[in-house]
Amino acid sequence: MTSQNPTPSIVVIAPEHGDILLAQFGRYAREYDVVLVDSAAAAEQLAREIVGAGRQVAMFVCESRLPGATLAGTTPSGMALYPALARLRGAVPTARLVVAAYWDYFREDSEALRPGLAKGKYDAFMLMPRGVRDEEFHTAICELLSDWGQQVAAPETAGAFLITPVRDSLTMAIRDLMDRVGIPNVVVSPDSPTGTAVADELADSGVAPADRHFPIVKVADLPPLMPRTVHDLSILMYGRPDDIEVDTVVDVVIIGAGPAGLAASVYASSEGLATVTMESDAIGGQAGTSSMIRNYLGFPRGISGMRLAQRARGQALRFGTRFFTGWPVVAVEPGVDGAPHTVVTDGGSLRARAVVVAAGVSYRKLRIDGVAERVGVGVYYGSAMSVARDLEGDHVVVVGGGNSAGQAAIYLARYAKTVTIVIRRAGLAETMSRYLIDELEVDPTITVRPNTEVVDAGGEPFLEWVEFADTDSGERERHETRGLFLMIGADPGCDWLPPAVARDERGFVLTGRDVPKAAWRDGVPPESLETTVPGIYAVGDVRAGSMKRVASASGEGASVVPLVHGLLARAGR
Structure with missing residues (x-):
């Protein structure tokens, strides 16, 4: 082209x-x-x-x-x-x-x-x-x-076209998924040459105009896809877990493909273990949305979360890991007396001798009507890098005081007219790395508003304004904005784990000596990354007491593999 x-x-x-x-x-x-x-x-x-x-x-x-x-x-x-x-x-x-x-x-x-x-x-x-x-x-x-x-640049050659007359929340969510998995994509109208060609292809395959709905997604040589959710698109592109071809039982199923899960995938498969990795969203997890990670060992100029994730996925694929994305795990059924564990999804079940839970965390929802109604049309959880170019010259608000919020603000400042970081605390020092604070302080586009929270939002059909409230005085102020990016704390994504897996009061998985003594076996605590169920491990952000950093998550993902080897050796495998 x-x-x-x-x-x-x-x-x-x-x-x-x-x-x-x-x-x-x-x-x-x-x-x-x-x-x-x-x-x-x-x-x-x-x-x-x-x-x-x-x-x-x-x-x-x-x-x-x-x-x-x-x-x-x-x-x-x-x-x-x-x-x-x-x-x-x-x-x-x-x-x-x-x-x-x-x-x-x-x-x-x-x-x-x-x-x-x-x-x-x-x-x-x-x-x-x-x-x-x-x-x-x-x-x-x-x-x-x-x-x-x-x-920044528009793709020279698009790997995917999104055909739609309007950029609704589904279109933006699909575009974000494409960006996060590294597929160059372009949004075009149905009247464009590409849109017309795809309409002809649908007609040739017998799809009547009345049966078509937008967005229509054209990916490489696949037939046109008409997903109603991002999950639908993942199924169509990557298949179902029951498609996997294994004899009976795999050595290890890794749940989650963020830094911890990807590291576990690379090291497990490189050590010869039959490895399957499940990811409910996009490869890379929450870290995959980071525009630039500058403090990861070995990358002096920094690396985007997407590129780090895709490189790690490529490594794991090279050693034989099988990936299935878009399929959330809905249950894990522990094996009895050394029998394999069963990992259950709506698309099929897998049996494994070991399970590594690397499901990460999700951003806490802001329970405000004006915000909830505009998710995907001005309100975004995470950095949503794909929409940054659409906000050129606009005012943008980032809510959160962690590293992800700082990275998002720096990235958005390259496009937006102003970026306002809103935090409930008095400052950023307790929650954000020093190098990010230094970058924020020298960027005249970025302003930090401490002791502030978002209490309302509005605009039709897209977000047009948010309302701030001072946490001390209660005084309110309306702020014009076209983008609200929410990164306000983390909730563990593991409600589907069985009750036998112990968790702390916030829902994070307990491992090793953090497990209550009543759950120790014969007076001995589980191994360092092992849960209260033998053969089920937890690594990365989902684990209670973890550092919530990319490097530490990767380290835990690598460290769990020798524990899995030990488990298999004790079972005579």
Whole structure:
């Protein structure tokens, strides 16, 4: 398919070493318009002209030294990049910002400029290539361009088309699912060429116009799909659990495909265990909705939750894990006297020698009529990255004080005119990582409103306003907004577990020494990640006492596999 999108630009700002950078970026010239300028002012003017002409700037690449005053408190060679970078980000908030230091300056400039990287003033600080084929440099550039392309640019080639005359809540939910599983998608009208072609395909297959309903989803070479729920689409795309081909019993069923479940999937299948992973929503769980995770080990430039999840899924598939998505588990029936456990879904049941519960948590619902009525049409639980582009120039409200809320606010600020974070506490320090707080503090688009809660919302048919209340004085204030993103605490998603699996007062699963002594077996507590039912384990956010961080969830997912091996060994398998 020939691209209909204007060629995006890479603007290189290099007053001193433009020849080096321009030569290095020559490899991108076939698919990007690479332009060299000698000052930040010229880059800003050019960027505004590009945007004004309806085109996009994908990336700014700036030398670490520009003409100007030194940064206060830095070495004499540390030049005033921050104000220049701030103006560039103001001109094109979605463009990636890269600072490249000439090798003679790298050590000195990194000391002066790395604090700005930690605060999110730009996206990457790198050593300028010293010769040809510096693939470490280009790997970083390609990763940044890939993130830009996935989050910002309209797809060059869509993997799915959503045909609908109106963007209702179902359309937006399907679009969000597509984005989270990494399928490029485009929403088109029924009168478009694609819409007409799909209508003809439905007619050829005998589907009368009266029997059609929107949205119609066209995915690759599949026949047109007409789901009434996101769950319907998952079934049509990924099959039912009873489709699985196993002899009688699998070694382990993992319930949930967030970071903990994915890590368990990779390590279990790589160790030769017959592994099935069930996910009720999209691969990645709650973490999969994060626009950028910057504190995960091994990813110095950060990684989006979607990409992390898809890479982990790919690893697990390589080792033989079978995935079924869109099928919530409705019950687990413990085996008796060493018999296999049964995992029950509406689409079929599976038997397993071990069960790992990695179901994660869900955001707590805000029980307000004006909010509940507009879920999917202005009100969203989680970051809903897919709708961010639709909110360009609007006012947005994020409710929550955790890392997910901070990541969502930073991402939304690249599109929205303003972002307001609403929290009931007096501040963010108790609930959010320091690096995110630092990024929020330097972004003029983002405002934090402490001691505040949302008490009402309205607008027809989409959300148009919310009402705040001061938790101390009770004073109310109406705030214009087109997007309300709710991340207000976590509830464990495990009501379907049998009563024999002990939980704390909030519903989180108890494991190891946290299990009440009355439930210990022969005076011995269960193993560290084992529940009160032998052979059923819990990892990640659903487990009582977990850290509620991506890295710790992944660690628990990996750590549970030796426990499963021990269980199977004791059973003689």
